[in-house]
Amino acid sequence: MHAPTRSPSPQSKRQALSRMHAALRRWIEWNLDYPRRQMMFLEPKPQAELQEMERAQRDLTAQWARRARRYLSYLTQDNSDLDADQLAEIADALSPGGVDNGADLYWNLLDAGVDIDPLIRAALIYRNWHGGKVGFQFLPDPARTDPEDYEFEADNLVQSLFEATDGKVGGILTGKDRDFYESLPARFTIYRGCSGISPELAGLGVCWTTDRRIAEWFAHRGSREPVLVTGSIRKVEIVLANASEKEVVCIPRHSRSLKCRKPVKMAWQSGW
Structure with missing residues (x-):
């Protein structure tokens, strides 16, 4: 028989939520800078065009972040009663930018010390692996x-x-x-x-x-x-x-x- 699990205290819940939001803010900052990073590898563009790219990136980043924020609570709760489609929906929302972002939010969450529910972690790895051909990014070269x-x-x-x-x-x-x-x-x-x-x-x-x-x-x-x-x-x-x-x-x-x-x-x- 397994020992009963102890419910996290209100303080630990607040700490976990604070870490999640910090990880999301870090992802937002990184994603907002994407147009300027991209320009390092492209021909110079007129300032007006660059500003339009940045505006579009802000709108898209805000849209992704709003959706991700609604699903943050799943990261640290027991999700064993969810089916594959429900887990896929959560993993998709918590993978803003899709596989092209290389699971950036996932790595930010780990760096922030978020203790991710094992089932959600598995769903996130599955979501960010199966759509790309850049290699298995969850192991070193x-x-x-x-x-x-x-x-x-x-x-x-x-x-x-x-x-x-x-x-x-x-x-x-x-x-x-x-x-x-x-x-x-x-x-x-x-x-x-x-x-x-x-x-x-x-x-x-x-x-x-x-x-x-x-x-x-x-x-x-x-x-x-x-x-x-x-x-x-x-x-x-x-x-x-x-x-x-x-x-x-x-x-x-x-x-x-x-x-x-x-x-x-x-x-x-x-x-x-």
């Missing part, structure tokens, strides 16, 4: 990280996601991602494509695909030496799934290197 440190971070992340959903990843997946997950057999082969790292280090990663061609495309994406590894996983060990790239988040117990063939054109590439 394996090419620039000590292998033991990377393995520790990867293990902790997967374990925390597994515990957050009580091993029932279908409880946070929605739409095609959930359909993809439900279609998977009890055990299956997975592949992972990387570049510029050893096969041993590649095997410690958490993002795998059931399609060898997709893994080979990712292996050839960079300019460094392509690496392809494969393993076997049980469906119950998956903690996230993404239908668009037939991708699963997990850590297989064993992996081995394969010959990396030439990549084929993927559906998401222009001109397909």
Whole structure:
């Protein structure tokens, strides 16, 4: 039997809320400065045009912030009674700017010391991972990280996601991602494509695909030496799934290197 959980005191609730609002204010300040940061990489624009960009950014930022503010209370409450669609709505509201912002508010909340409900944290990671192709931003770059440190971070992340959903990843997946997950057999082969790292280090990663061609495309994406590894996983060990790239988040117990063939054109590439 679990020990009864103690309700937070009014003071701790106020402290948590203060930290949440501080994190949101930090995100607002960062997002308002986006046009000027963007101009560092573009041709100079007339002052009037820059001012119009800043005005539009202020309006958009205010709209996103208002929506996020309405959902802040979910960050620290028990959300175990919510279904996947409800969790997705909360995660979307608490991810202002979408996946293009790289979960900036999420990182601000962690930096501010907000103790995020594990289920909401899992939903936020799912929301900000499955829509982008910039890599798994919730782990360090394996090419620039000590292998033991990377393995520790990867293990902790997967374990925390597994515990957050009580091993029932279908409880946070929605739409095609959930359909993809439900279609998977009890055990299956997975592949992972990387570049510029050893096969041993590649095997410690958490993002795998059931399609060898997709893994080979990712292996050839960079300019460094392509690496392809494969393993076997049980469906119950998956903690996230993404239908668009037939991708699963997990850590297989064993992996081995394969010959990396030439990549084929993927559906998401222009001109397909």
